[in-house]
Amino acid sequence: MLQxxxxxxxxxxxxxxxDGERLLGEIERHGCxxxxxxxxxxxxIINTCAFLNAAREESINSILAHGRLKEGKLEKLVVAGCLPxxxxxxxxxxxxxVDVFLGVKDASALFPxxxxxxxxxxxxxxxxxxxxxxxxxxxxxxxxxxxxxxxxGCFNHCTYCLIPKIRGxxxxxxxxxxxxxxxxxxxxxxxxxxxxxTTRYGEDRGENKFVELIRALTAxxxxxxxxxxxxxxxxxxxxxxxxxxxxxxxxxxxxxxxQHSEDxxxxxxxxxxxxxxxxxxxxxxxxxxxxxxxxxxFIAGFPSETEEEHRALIAFLGKMQFENCGFFAYSREEDTxxxxxxxxxxxxxxxxxxxxxxxxxxxxxxxxxxTWVGRTLSVxxxxxxxxxxxxxxxxxxxxxxxxxxxxxxxxxxxxxxVYKVKIVGSDTYDLIGQCEE
Numbered sequence: 509m510l511q512x513x514x515x516x517x518x519x520x521x522x523x524x525x526x527d528g529e530r531l532l533g534e535i536e537r538h539g540c541x542x543x544x545x546x547x548x549x550x551x552x553i554i555n556t557c558a559f560l561n562a563a564r565e566e567s568i569n570s571i572l573a574h575g576r577l578k579e580g581k582l583e584k585l586v587v588a589g590c591l592p593x594x595x596x597x598x599x600x601x602x603x604x605x606v607d608v609f610l611g612v613k614d615a616s617a618l619f620p621x622x623x624x625x626x627x628x629x630x631x632x633x634x635x636x637x638x639x640x641x642x643x644x645x646x647x648x649x650x651x652x653x654x655x656x657x658x659x660x661g662c663f664n665h666c667t668y669c670l671i672p673k674i675r676g677x678x679x680x681x682x683x684x685x686x687x688x689x690x691x692x693x694x695x696x697x698x699x700x701x702x703x704x705x706t707t708r709y710g711e712d713r714g715e716n717k718f719v720e721l722i723r724a725l726t727a728x729x730x731x732x733x734x735x736x737x738x739x740x741x742x743x744x745x746x747x748x749x750x751x752x753x754x755x756x757x758x759x760x761x762x763x764x765x766x767q768h769s770e771d772x773x774x775x776x777x778x779x780x781x782x783x784x785x786x787x788x789x790x791x792x793x794x795x796x797x798x799x800x801x802x803x804x805x806f807i808a809g810f811p812s813e814t815e816e817e818h819r820a821l822i823a824f825l826g827k828m829q830f831e832n833c834g835f836f837a838y839s840r841e842e843d844t845x846x847x848x849x850x851x852x853x854x855x856x857x858x859x860x861x862x863x864x865x866x867x868x869x870x871x872x873x874x875x876x877x878x879t880w881v882g883r884t885l886s887v888x889x890x891x892x893x894x895x896x897x898x899x900x901x902x903x904x905x906x907x908x909x910x911x912x913x914x915x916x917x918x919x920x921x922x923x924x925x926v927y928k929v930k931i932v933g934s935d936t937y938d939l940i941g942q943c944e945e
Contacts, residue, residue, distance in 0.1 A: 515549035520557025528555040530615040532646035556591035575605040614638030652697035652924030659703035667845040707743035769824035801903030803832040809858030812851030877934040910937035
C-alpha cells in the first residue's frame with residue numbers, strides 16, 4: 509500500500525469542492541498524510557474546473573506551477589475533475605509532467621491509478637474508471653460550515669453552459685444516502701445544499717423531492733441551519749416557499765441564478781421564464797417570507813445583447829433591490845450553442861458592462877446594509893481577524909457575500925458559535941458591530 513504525503517489544490521465551485529473532499533477521504537482511508545504545504549508533498553492532486561476559459565487557465569497554471577516541484581520531493585502529479593473529463597486528449601498531449609488523470613467521479617480510482625503509475629512508470633488515464641460511489645469525505649471547510657451536494661449533472665439546456673457535456677444528465681442522489689452523509693458530517697452550524705440546480709432534486713427519479721429532502725435534513729439533531737443555493741426560478745414552488753417561511757432551520761436566504769432580465773436574451777440563453785415572471789417570483793418570496801435575502805447572478809455581454817438591454821438589466825436591479833448579486837462577462841465556449849450565435853460582444857464592452865452592473869448593485873447593497881446600523885443581528889463567527897472577529901448574518905453566504913466584522917467586548921468568542929452583535933457601522937458590502945454583553 510502506498511504511504512505517501514499528499515497535497516490537494518481544490519479549484520472551482522463548491523460542488524467541485526465536495527468532489528475534492530472525496531479524494532481527500534480516499535487519502536485518509538488509506539492512512540496517508542495530508543499536508544497544507546505543497547513543498548512537503550510526494551503526491552499533489554489538482555482538482556480542476558473547466559466551466560469557463562478563465563477557470564481552465566487557472567487550472568493549467570496550477571498544474572504547471574505544481575509540476576515544477578518535481579525538482580524537489582514531489583513524485584507524482586495527479587490532475588482530476590472537470591478538465592480531464594472534457595479535455596483529456598489535449599491534456600495528455602500537452603502536459604507530459606502529469607502522471608495520473610481522473611474524472612469527476614473517480615475518487616475510488618485514485619490509489620489503483622497511482623499504484624499503476626509507480627509500478628509501470630507511465631502516465632495513467634483513469635478517467636471514468638471509478639465506481640462512481642460517493643465515498644467518505646474529508647471536510648476541507650471550517651468545521652461549522654459544510655456543503656452537501658444533492659445531485660450531479662444538469663438537464664437544463666442553457667446555451668452558454670458546458671456542464672451537461674462535462675458532468676452529464678441530472679442525477680439525484682438517494683435521499684437516504686444524503687441523510688446518512690449529513691449525519692456523518694457531525695455537528696454543523698450551517699449545511700449548504702448545492703447542485704447545478706437544487707430545485708430539480710428527485711425529478712430524474714420521477715417526482716420532485718426537494719422539500720422532502722429539506723425536511724429529512726431538518727430532522728437531524730446535528731444540523732443547526734440549512735442554506736439553499738442554486739435554486740432555478742421556474743422550479744421554485746409554493747411548497748418550497750412555504751417551507752422556507754415555516755421551517756426555523758432553513759435560513760431566510762435563497763440563491764436564484766437568473767442570468768438576465770430581458771425576455772429576448774433569456775430565450776437566446778435557453779432559459780425558461782420571462783421578466784414579468786421573475787418579478788412576480790421576487791414579489792411572492794418577499795411577501796410570503798418576510799425579511800428573505802435574495803441572491804442572484806447575471807451574465808453581461810451575451811451575444812447580441814444591446815446597450816438598451818444592458819440598461820434594462822441595470823433598471824431591473826434597481827427595481828428588484830436584491831441583497832446580493834454576482835456578475836460575469838459572457839465566456840464564449842466551444843461546443844455550446846451560444847458559441848455560434850451572431851453578434852458576439854467585444855471583450856472591452858463586456859468588461860465595461862460588468863463594471864456598470866457592479867456599480868449599480870453596490871449602491872443598492874450599501875443602502876440596504878445601512879438600515880442594519882443600530883440593530884442587533886445573530887451572527888455566526890467564522891474566524892478571528894486583526895483586533896476582532898469575522899462572522900456572517902443570515903443574509904450572507906460564506907465566500908460569496910459580505911461579512912460582519914465585530915469586536916468581542918471582553919467576551920470569549922469561538923469560531924462556529926452564534927452571537928448577538930450590535931451593528932454600529934456599514935460600508936458597501938460589510939457590516940461592523942460589537943458583541944453584546
